[in-house]
Amino acid sequence: MELVIENISKDYEKKRVVDSVSFAVGSGEIVALVGPNGSGKSTIIKTIASVHRQSAGSISIDRKNIDTIDPVDLAKMIGYVPQQFTYTLYSTVFETVLLGRRQHIKWAVSDEELSRVQQSLDALEMGGMAGMFMDQLSGGERQKVFIARALAQDPRVFVFDEPTSALDIRYQIEVMETMRNITRERGAGMIIAVHDLNLAYRYADLVVVLNHGKMVGYGKPQEVLTPACINKVYGVESFIVDNEFGKFIVPFRANSAL
């Protein structure tokens, strides 16, 4: 599996918010999109998730342009978790996850679909909460339900917009570990927009650094996310700690010159 993003641009009301961004994700790979607020991360994620169409450029999966793929088939290939999640008061956890199987269900729900729902919930250790209502869950649990829904889609590529933003640090690590394992086991790709540079540093195989909609860095996290790059993009001074647990980015001061 290979998803290739080639020179995509997106305009909102004549303003270019993403300008000619290109990168690729292969089987078992995690690509992190990083950059300050408004740098175009979510826009790129939404474009890949077919929420909207790009203004220019192309996206292809296994060398097939996604514009030529039937939306129903495409829905089976790309699973998406948005930044803000929506649910109704009267929906339960498993019904929400079941929506991930929408394109496999005609009318009645088969045992197989229900099994996949259970499997997805189990993968995130949410199996015991299947019958609860969405508004009975904590923010972190709700986020996991939405990740479970994307898992139930059984896609070739996962696209996540800040999947860990609502989670506490323990959940963040758990979810990222789970997602990395699933990506590897299923041979799926994963594109993830993150604010936490250390998550990108630790879990991503490749990092795309964005600023004002332009790609300003692309490569392995250790090579790209340098203090110089962070200073240039975020205007924050930082240093790298290298110890027996790995390498960590420590931002410590906003650059007053910027």
Added chain:
Amino acid sequence: MADDNPPALPQNTTVHSLYKEGSSKRIALLTGLSLLVIISAVFSAGIGTVSISPQDTILAVGHSCAVSLQNFLHTYLPYVAGWYDSIPFTIPAPGNPQAELIVVGFRLPRIFLAILTGVSLAVAGAVMQGLLRNPLVSPFTLGLSSAASFGAALAIVIGPGIVAGLFMVSYDMFIVIMAFLFGWLSMLLVYWISRSRGTTQSTLILAGVVIGYIFTAGVMSLKYITNNEKLRELMIWLMGGMWGASWSAVLLLIPLVVICFVLLERMAWDLNALSAGDDVAKNLGINVERLRLSGLMISTFIASCCLAFTGVIGFIGLMGPHICRMIIGSDHRYLIPCAGLMGAAILLVSDTLARTIMSPVEIPVGIIMYAIGGVFFLFLIMRGRGRGLY
């Protein structure tokens, strides 16, 4: 690749049992509501200024159907008629000689109109609430009934005049047509306005509310300028009721309601997916704009059709779906039919009470409906756990 080595799927899990338990309870509720509507219909046909026993009611309907079928066969299919006449079993005429005229001629069309209107408004409400992800949306809040009222008011105040004469329609039919056309027009306007800003749910709702106010202004000015006699007629229309019931109205509405119901029910899974938000629905392969447009058009169409005959009937479009959602959750496959039956039950019971409680004087159905529906709804809220069957 995802499909190369599929992992073994868990069988007979919590999710399986939850789903099955939920489905059987939902089917039980659907069956229960259907029976309630049928039983209410039989009772409703029996009670009134002249009281008729349930047995006579059923015989009156059966006998009347048998006689009509016989006449039809003798006129158009004489060969089959001979065979039909040879059936040794006949349905006896009811004991009360007036029963047939009263039940079949007067009460049944009214009962059918109440059921059809209840179904249409509640189904339209359920679909609109799902499409716009807003539990306060109904044919009312989207300006539909204000627009239909304006159409009817215009017809009443200006009178049939040349236009109706041109198309050879009666005065009553002219009101119906005008109400329908304006109801339908309101949704076209709402959609046209929101088109320019993208069909997000908030623009659609705002556009609907504003259109509603504009038409209300029209209705108010017509009320202000018209004479006493027409004002009274207009007020009766605005209060709503089943006075316009006739077999021709019922026979026109039945196929329309059935077709629209089937079309809307087919959207059930997409409506479920829409509950996860527009972005997720789009990712799931759903054309959200097209779904909103077609869903709103069909539900408006069917609500306008019924409102045109009954006048303004509020409450059901909002509360029917709401009550059902509290009982069976938000799976639209069950919610849509359930809301329809709930709407039919509420309207039928209310209309029956409205015409019998102070018999022979009829009171507007709204008075009864808002009271009993409101109390029932309060009961569901105060019971505390009024949410889902799981």
